[in-house]
Amino acid sequence: MSGVTFLGTAGGRMVVTSQLRKSGGFWLSLAGKNILVDPGPGSLMRSVELGLKPANLDCIVLSHKHIDHSNDVNIMIEAMSGGSFRPRGILLAPSDALEGDDPVVLRYVRTYIRNNIKVLEPGFKYSLDGVGIEVAVRMMHANVESYGLKFTFDGKTLGYITDTKYFNGLPEAFKGCDYLIVNMVRMTHDARFEHLLPEDVIRILKVAKPRQVILNHFGMQVVKARPDAVARRIEKESRVRTIAGADGMQFSFDTGKAVTEPTISSFG
Numbered sequence: 001m002s003g004v005t006f007l008g009t010a011g012g013r014m015v016v017t018s019q020l021r022k023s024g025g026f027w028l029s030l031a032g033k034n035i036l037v038d039p040g041p042g043s044l045m046r047s048v049e050l051g052l053k054p055a056n057l058d059c060i061v062l063s064h065k066h067i068d069h070s071n072d073v074n075i076m077i078e079a080m081s082g083g084s085f086r087p088r089g090i091l092l093a094p095s096d097a098l099e100g101d102d103p104v105v106l107r108y109v110r111t112y113i114r115n116n117i118k119v120l121e122p123g124f125k126y127s128l129d130g131v132g133i134e135v136a137v138r139m140m141h142a143n144v145e146s147y148g149l150k151f152t153f154d155g156k157t158l159g160y161i162t163d164t165k166y167f168n169g170l171p172e173a174f175k176g177c178d179y180l181i182v183n184m185v186r187m188t189h190d191a192r193f194e195h196l197l198p199e200d201v202i203r204i205l206k207v208a209k210p211r212q213v214i215l216n217h218f219g220m221q222v223v224k225a226r227p228d229a230v231a232r233r234i235e236k237e238s239r240v241r242t243i244a245g246a247d248g249m250q251f252s253f254d255t256g257k258a259v260t261e262p263t264i265s266s267f268g
Contacts, residue, residue, distance in 0.1 A: 002030045002153055003252040003267045004181070004214075007046035009227075009245045011163075011185040011217030012195075016041060016068045020223055022247040023068060026181070026216070027052055029267035030153040030253075033131045035059045036076060037149075037160065043072035044079060050248055052267070054079030059090050059128055062104075062120075063162035064139075064146035065097035070104045077105070081112035090116045092126065092133065094145035120147045137173035139164030141194045148173060156253055159210065163217070165194035171207030179253060180210045181245075183217035187225050195219070198230055205238035212256060216245040 008022030016023045024043035028035040034057045036043065047054050057080040062070050073091075080089040091113060097104050098117065110117060118126055124135040124147075132152035139146035141163045148170075151158045159177035163185070164170070174180060182204070185195035196204075205213060215234070218227050227244035235242035243251075243258060250267060251258045 001252070001267070002028075002156075002254055003250055004028050004158075005050060005052065005267050006216065006245045006247060006249045006251075007043055007050065008040070008247050009216055009218055009249075010040075011068065011183060011222075012219030013068070014220045015218060015223055020220075021218060022046055024072065025069065026245075027267065028151065028158075030131045030151060030158075033058045033128050033153075034267075035061060035128070035131070035133075035151070036080075037061045038063055038069035038162070039072040039076045040068045041071040044075050046248075047076075055082055055086075057089055059092065059133075061133070061149065062091075062093040062097050063149065063160065064094060064141065064144050065102070065104045066142070066144065066163070067104075069162075070097065073104060074106050074109045077109050077112055084112040087112055087114050089113045090118065090128070092118050092120055092124075094120045094147060096145045120145070137170065139170075140167050141165065150174075150177065154253075158253065159208075161196070161204070163195060166196060166200040166203065171204040174204065174208040174210070177208060177210045178212075180205075180208065180213040181216050182213055184215050184222060184230075185217055185219035187221040187230075198234055201234055202238045205234070205240040205242075210240060212241040212243070214243055214245050214251060214258075218244075 007024030010021040010023040024046040025038035231244040
């Protein structure tokens with residue numbers, strides 16, 4: 001059984017810091033492997049609340065190092081490794097999350113996974129016991145390394161469009177995906193913030209043509225506009241089935257159906 005559990009769907013500093021929506025990233029269970037993507041604030045707590053077991057994680061992925069995507073990466077590495085007593089697992093992250101002036105992964109914590117770290121970069125591909133993980137494209141976001149990803153499993157492909165502004169070539173990078181998770185933070189353009197708008201998502205979907213898209217990572221503008229209503233508009237204009245993620249929502253890649261606000265996750 002393969003699917004995703006959204007630990008939280010908050011995006012942008014105001015929604016994250018106010019916790020109008022929960023944060024923490026999303027947990028993928030793909031062909032028997034557990035992968036945590038972008039463990040932002042509250043990732044550990046939300047995992048436990050939803051009945052997921054961090055000690056069962058096989059891999060943690062950072063699309064980029066901003067705090068709403070990486071805040072809990074160190075504690076989740078510690079949890080994945082059984083408090084360091086069971087060194088295991090792998091971390092995939094951009095180089096600027098690991099080196100330079102502002103690395104976000106503590107060096108002593110890296111030993112808990114025996115320094116089993118792979119650096120994301122253009123052209124990156126990795127096989128996690130049959131689950132393929134690859135960089136689809138480098139994003140354009142606020143002068144940090146940010147990477148869009150593809151996961152292949154059970155004959156399916158899931159794309160993840162993390163934080164970015166729209167740019168030529170973005171839609172084409174995600175052609176062939178069965179499912180897309182798209183971070184959509186804003187409703188209106190502001191040059192200070194490099195994030196996708198509904199109009200950008202529509203442009204992407206008209207070219208990429210996935211079977212289904214799940215919107216995620218909502219900023220204050222999207223929360224006020226009601227994500228479900230925005231999803232309906234995007235679906236109408238793109239003609240691609242579109243749903244808005246919800247805190248705690250599970251989505252099955254086997255059935256293509258979502259369960260909103262579960263008490264305990266069926267995955268992981």
